[in-house]
Amino acid sequence: MDRVEELRLLRQAKRGDADSFAELYRDNVHAIFRYVYHRVNDTQLAEDLTGDVFTRALEGLGSYSDQGKPFIAWLYRIAHARIVDHYRRMERRPVESDVDDEPIPVTLDMDEGILRRQAAKVLREAIAELTDEQQQVVILRFMEGHRIEVVAQIMGKNANAIKALQHRALRSLAGRLERAGFDIGGIIAGLS
Amino acid sequence: MNDKTLPPEFYPILDQCLDTVLSGQTTVEQCIARFPKYADPLRRELQTALLVARLKSPPMSGEAVDNLEARLRGALKTQPHNVVHYPFFHISRAAAAVLIVVFLAVGSGAGLVMASADDLPGDTLYPVKIFWESVILFLASIFGQADDVWLRLAQTRLDEVVALDSQGRLTQDALVKLYETTAQAIATADTDTAAQVVEYTDHAEQVLAGIQSRSDLGGVMLDLVGLLDPVILENGRLLPPADTQPPSLTSPQVVATNTPALEPPTATLTVTIGYTDTPTNVPTNTATLTLTPTPSYTPTPRIPPTATKTPTLSPTPTVTPSNTPSPTRTWTPVPLPGGISPVPPTESPPTSTLRPTVTPLGSGMSGTFVRQTQESVYMTQTAGPPETEEPTP
Numbered sequence: 303m304d305r306v307e308e309l310r311l312l313r314q315a316k317r318g319d320a321d322s323f324a325e326l327y328r329d330n331v332h333a334i335f336r337y338v339y340h341r342v343n344d345t346q347l348a349e350d351l352t353g354d355v356f357t358r359a360l361e362g363l364g365s366y367s368d369q370g371k372p373f374i375a376w377l378y379r380i381a382h383a384r385i386v387d388h389y390r391r392m393e394r395r396p397v398e399s400d401v402d403d404e405p406i407p408v409t410l411d412m413d414e415g416i417l418r419r420q421a422a423k424v425l426r427e428a429i430a431e432l433t434d435e436q437q438q439v440v441i442l443r444f445m446e447g448h449r450i451e452v453v454a455q456i457m458g459k460n461a462n463a464i465k466a467l468q469h470r471a472l473r474s475l476a477g478r479l480e481r482a483g484f485d486i487g488g489i490i491a492g493l494s
Numbered sequence: 495m496n497d498k499t500l501p502p503e504f505y506p507i508l509d510q511c512l513d514t515v516l517s518g519q520t521t522v523e524q525c526i527a528r529f530p531k532y533a534d535p536l537r538r539e540l541q542t543a544l545l546v547a548r549l550k551s552p553p554m555s556g557e558a559v560d561n562l563e564a565r566l567r568g569a570l571k572t573q574p575h576n577v578v579h580y581p582f583f584h585i586s587r588a589a590a591a592v593l594i595v596v597f598l599a600v601g602s603g604a605g606l607v608m609a610s611a612d613d614l615p616g617d618t619l620y621p622v623k624i625f626w627e628s629v630i631l632f633l634a635s636i637f638g639q640a641d642d643v644w645l646r647l648a649q650t651r652l653d654e655v656v657a658l659d660s661q662g663r664l665t666q667d668a669l670v671k672l673y674e675t676t677a678q679a680i681a682t683a684d685t686d687t688a689a690q691v692v693e694y695t696d697h698a699e700q701v702l703a704g705i706q707s708r709s710d711l712g713g714v715m716l717d718l719v720g721l722l723d724p725v726i727l728e729n730g731r732l733l734p735p736a737d738t739q740p741p742s743l744t745s746p747q748v749v750a751t752n753t754p755a756l757e758p759p760t761a762t763l764t765v766t767i768g769y770t771d772t773p774t775n776v777p778t779n780t781a782t783l784t785l786t787p788t789p790s791y792t793p794t795p796r797i798p799p800t801a802t803k804t805p806t807l808s809p810t811p812t813v814t815p816s817n818t819p820s821p822t823r824t825w826t827p828v829p830l831p832g833g834i835s836p837v838p839p840t841e842s843p844p845t846s847t848l849r850p851t852v853t854p855l856g857s858g859m860s861g862t863f864v865r866q867t868q869e870s871v872y873m874t875q876t877a878g879p880p881e882t883e884e885p886t887p
Contacts, residue, residue, distance in 0.1 A: 479542065
């Protein structure tokens with residue numbers, strides 16, 4: 303959806319046009335769900351929080367001001383606030399994912415598919431242990447594929463700060479995988 | 495190289511490599527070959543980024559998407575419509591604080607001001623209302639909120655037009671005032687207020703469509719229709735209108751006199767161009783062209799006595815102007831009480847080098863936005879929300 307169309311739909315939605323808001327919703331719901339899922343690693347919880355995000359967006363739409371940023375930037379910020387609130391209520395950072403089994407120690411004769419699944423599990427856990435800001439950068443930059451300038455807009459920081467954050471996040475994740483015994487290069491080669 | 499000692503110059507190198515490797519334009523090894531000094535950390539972090547990029551999430555189920563949409567539609571029905579309306583006195587807190595002080599200073603006059611709030615052009619207290627608006631505009635200018643106030647003034651003028659029309663009292667002057675304030679709102683809109691101004695123009699367009707057409711109002715009404723479709727520039731601002739006065743009222747009337755000299759060969763043509771503005775403004779300018787024709791040339795310029803901006807000379811000699819051929823127009827704004835002058839219009843209309851639309855974004859779902867950074871604009875906005883608060887829209 304281009305920016306002019308988005309502005310038009312926002313104007314209509316602010317006047318109470320349900321179809322316009324529904325179109326904005328459909329255009330952004332999957333990106334918001336993915337973002338929330340990667341932060342909480344729980345499908346049902348991600349669906350609930352996604353619903354919360356759009357309900358809040360609807361309630362706040364009347365006073366929403368464009369400020370030259372795409373609508374999804376605002377949605378990401380609502381999602382971040384909802385996730386932080388959720389963790390505060392839980393009083394802990396959840397490390398379990400949808401898969402309940404403990405990580406299997408890496409061995410040389412491990413099946414490649416299992417190896418990759420194990421690596422993915424360790425990686426998700428490692429992402430969950432990053433700081434909030436590092437998590438946001440990792441998800442928005444590498445999973446959602448946004449450019450650094452867009453990530454900076456969404457997070458309210460300048461591009462240099464984002465570059466530093468992504469370096470620290472990647473360094474932390476790489477260290478975690480290596481300590482778990484994974485050969486990152488080997489996994490990448492196996493995926494190619 | 496020890497990871498912990500990586501200098502800041504590494505960050506943009508990493509970022510550059512991330513862009514090209516993640517997009518498939520280059521490989522990790524090709525990047526390392528360009529920056530061998532950082533081979534180890536680049537390899538680790540680029541490979542990790544590639545792994546992260548491959549992490550999948552389950553999709554939100556279709557049923558969940560549909561159920562949420564139905565819930566949102568239901569909520570929208572019961573929610574009061576967010577009608578765009580800008581009450582005149584709804585302004586920034588800083589300006590409001592100053593106004594409270596002014597109110598107190600004005601003392602008993604405050605009652606008069608409040609009593610005039612609903613007055614229409616022609617009513618007894620309408621001049622009080624206009625004076626009060628100029629005070630607020632002056633104060634708002636000090637706080638850099640003039641764009642906000644111009645938008646509210648435009649909304650107020652629109653409300654007045656609607657009220658006058660319903661009472662059968664609509665005049666051209668009311669439409670002219672609406673044009674002026676709307677043009678100022680468009681001209682002064684920054685990236686914060688641009689979207690609100692566009693919403694207002696949409697609303698105004700709908701409102702004016704319901705007003706009975708009259709032959710005496712046709713010209714200004716057409717000017718308004720043309721004004722209510724502002725162009726959004728790439729930087730998020732709006733293209734300023736060519737004039738804050740309705741064009742149909744500001745077309746120049748050309749009265750030309752000339753005293754060609756047949757001999758000697760030099761002829762002096764004097765063109766007087768007068769602009770008829772609103773009745774209180776009659777700026778005039780004079781341009782002088784000195785023509786030096788060939789000996790066989792007999793200058794007989796013909797200037798039509800009615801409205802053409804550029805005199806047409808026949809035949810066209812070699813012109814050596816002794817002055818700027820285009821008349822310099824001095825715009826004298828309608829003086830507001832308190833000596834507040836509106837923003838003067840630009841001298842010439844915008845050229846075609848200005849693009850009418852912002853750069854469209856690519857699909858958000860595939861993840862790549864093409865909009866240029868708005869870093870400097872974004873940095874002036876409210877910083878990100880506190881952890882437990884909703885982000886300020």
